[in-house]
Amino acid sequence: MQCAQAVEVGLQFSDLQAHFQPIVNLHQSAIIGYESLIRGPSEHPLAMPRELFAYAERIGQSNELEIACRRAALQSYARFTHEGLLFINANPNTLYDPSFPRGMTIREAELAGFPPSQIVIELSEQFPLNNINKLKNVITQYRKQGFKIALDDLGSAYAGLTIWAELMPDFVKIDRYFIQEIHLSPIKREFVRSIITTARALGAEVIAEGIETEFELRELQRLGVTLAQGYFIGYPAPTLQLQVSQRVHQVIDSFRQARKDIIAALVEQVPTVSPDMPSLKVLDYFINNKEIMSLPVIEHGNVLGGVRREQLLETFSSSFGRSLYGNKPIGKLMETNPLVVDCHTPLELVSELVTEDSAVEVHRQILVTENGIYQGIVSVRSILKTITDLRLQSARHANPLTLLPGNVPIHQEIESYLQSYPSFYVAYFDLNNFKPYNDYYGYGNGDRVLQWLGQILSQLAQVDNIFVGHVGGDDFVALFTEKHPWREFCEQVIHLFDNGVADFYHDNDRLAGGIQAQDRNGDMQFFCLLGLAIGVVNIDSATCVSHQDVAALASAAKALAKTKSTSTVHLLS
Structure with missing residues (x-):
């Protein structure tokens, strides 16, 4: 009896409450709309929507509850002055039910003072579709009235792509299963990437919902998601969250900074035309x-x-x-x-x-x-x-010998990686036997070797847009995301270095395989040709809080690499 009374109260709409969860545009760092989430009577067994809707369906009053929910969403949203989109959830099967009142939504929208273009009818895949053709006809009518259409929970059902192709929604929401811990799952990343590609081809916008962590948001940004929703973005509330939270804005901004040297950072949107337009x-x-x-x-x-x-x-x-x-x-x-x-x-x-x-x-x-x-x-x-600005900034902090980024940009880049990636790799490059080479051949020749190594690193880095910097002296550093082939990069550097370093020696020293020079104690000793020690460390952004922490680990990896007499790569375990 208690449940029946709760539904009755809900159907009278007096106790139904609309909560609004923000949807953020990651390119603009701005809220573009809200999803209306209906709550039943508070402190009641039917307070949460799943129980409320399930009970209404069991007693055959789904249509009545659907009407009450839309009315609650529109009237509650009307209390706020906001031009953003309002996403209203809809059970697809009620839309083509003959007993569902036609024109109800547009009448309620007009009463609330909203143009239909501001309202998005959100269809969930969670409800089994009984008749796709009937639904398609109803959706056509909604579109003619000016409403937009969203397909929710994409990926939660086998028929998802079929429904997408039939309905051609304006928005598609990726099921939260594919969002949870996406930064740890190559399969989920590939699924989301394919959805984004398909959406762009079909003219739909992708919304990633269910984002609960900073790492998930950063990974979705890298994949190219534009619209985001979830507890990390903002919780559902009876009042509107009008601004992007500071922590979300920082994530968005740090991603922009990390991507400032590729053209994606400058992309602007303008209207497009079709080839058949007069x-x-x-x-x-x-x-x-x-x-x-x-x-x-x-x-x-x-x-x-x-x-x-x-x-x-x-x-x-x-x-x-x-x-x-x-x-x-x-x-x-x-x-x-x-x-x-x-x-x-x-x-x-x-x-x-x-x-x-x-x-x-x-x-x-x-x-x-x-x-x-x-x-x-x-x-x-x-x-x-932008290039001029970047060059001026780079020139102010570049190493004067190699013109590679110096310590200031290296530290900035590491801090950016710590904020942008859950894990990444750092390679620390150091020359073996460089001091005796400098003493024997002079600093001018030593500088030539450093410039040459800088060129090797710079040229290889351009292929995959890898960051390389010159710490100072004979120390260099490179940063790699998980997708970058760090081992292949390091092995290529060693291959080019070992094959060319002999050119920096006299013929007799080259034939001897090294030089006789004083060691740090002043004793004469034979030193092999210059070699390259590369220490690599996998950085966990959850445990490293600053570039100093990263530098300490990279130095430890380099020290282990220098224990070998030949050029080598050592991954710190």
Whole structure:
């Protein structure tokens, strides 16, 4: 009887309470909307939604409860002045039930003062779908009214991709199973990566929900997730959380700083056009939006070309421009060979591409993709400005001999890695027999060896965008994420070093395999050709709190590597 009374109270809607959980845009570090989560009467067996909805279904009052929940969500949200999206959960099977009142949601939205475009109907895969065709028809009607559609719990059911393909939602929410400890699971990372790629191709936005830790959020950022939700972002509450929390903002900001040297950090969003859009319509858009210099032409996520403002204005400026080209699809007038780069491309490489292409002007824009799917644009001007700023900053703290980053940027990079990655590798490079070489051949030749080693490290690092720095003297350092092949990198360095170091010796010393020089005690001793000791340590960010902790471990690894007389790599266990 108690349960029945609880449902009755809920159906009268007086005791139903809407809680709102924020959804954050990780690129903007801003809240873009909230999911409404309904709670039943407090301190009651049916207080939580799972029990409340299950009981309503058992007594055949799912529709009544669904109506009460939507009304509670809309009326509660109306108490706050916020332009963000409101995600309202819906049981898919109630939507096409003949007894469910048609037009109820839009009427309630109008009464609450919301345009339908601000409301997202969120369909959960947790409910078994009885008739996908009927649901598809109902979703079409919601779309015609202006509502957006989200598919929740993607991955929790076998039919997930089928439902996605049939309904073509505006948002897809990845099931929390794939989010939990994603930083520890290559399989989960690959699943999320594939969902992101598919979503971009189908024009949907991905929301990662169920984020509970900083490490999960950082991994999702690296994978390219834009929208995030979960307890780490913010708890559901009867009032709105209006700002991104300080700890979440710090995570987002540190990721931006760590990625500032690749083009992804500069990507901007502009409207895109399809190749079949009438050219006159594109012209009108340029006329009404004077700040837009170019528009990408995109089809199913693929870059087909681009349209520049001045090019289109010039085409239509002739006497017969409108009559000749007005009805032509923009695909006939677009530039088919715009400069397109992947979002992970280093800025320096993009700069080289720009300067090598004589057709690219400073005011032009570059199209950016990830795995072939369009991401956004970057202006040539912003690339050049960012590179200039980075070079000035780098020059202030570079090692004057090798021009590699010195101690200040090394420390900053290590601190960034500690904040961004749950674990990573540090390699510490040190030359064997360098002091006697300096004493024997002079510091000028010693500097030549250091410059040469710096070039080896720098050239190999460019392949995988690995950070390398020059600590000072004959000490160098490199940082590797889990995805970087640190052992292969170190072995390549040793191979190049050992094959070339003899060139820095006289012929007789080269033939002898070393030199006779004084040791630290002043006694004459034979020293082999210069070798390279590389100590590597796997850093656990949970136990190392600063760059000093990392340096101590790396030094210990290097010391063990130097016990060998030949070039070697030693991983500290």
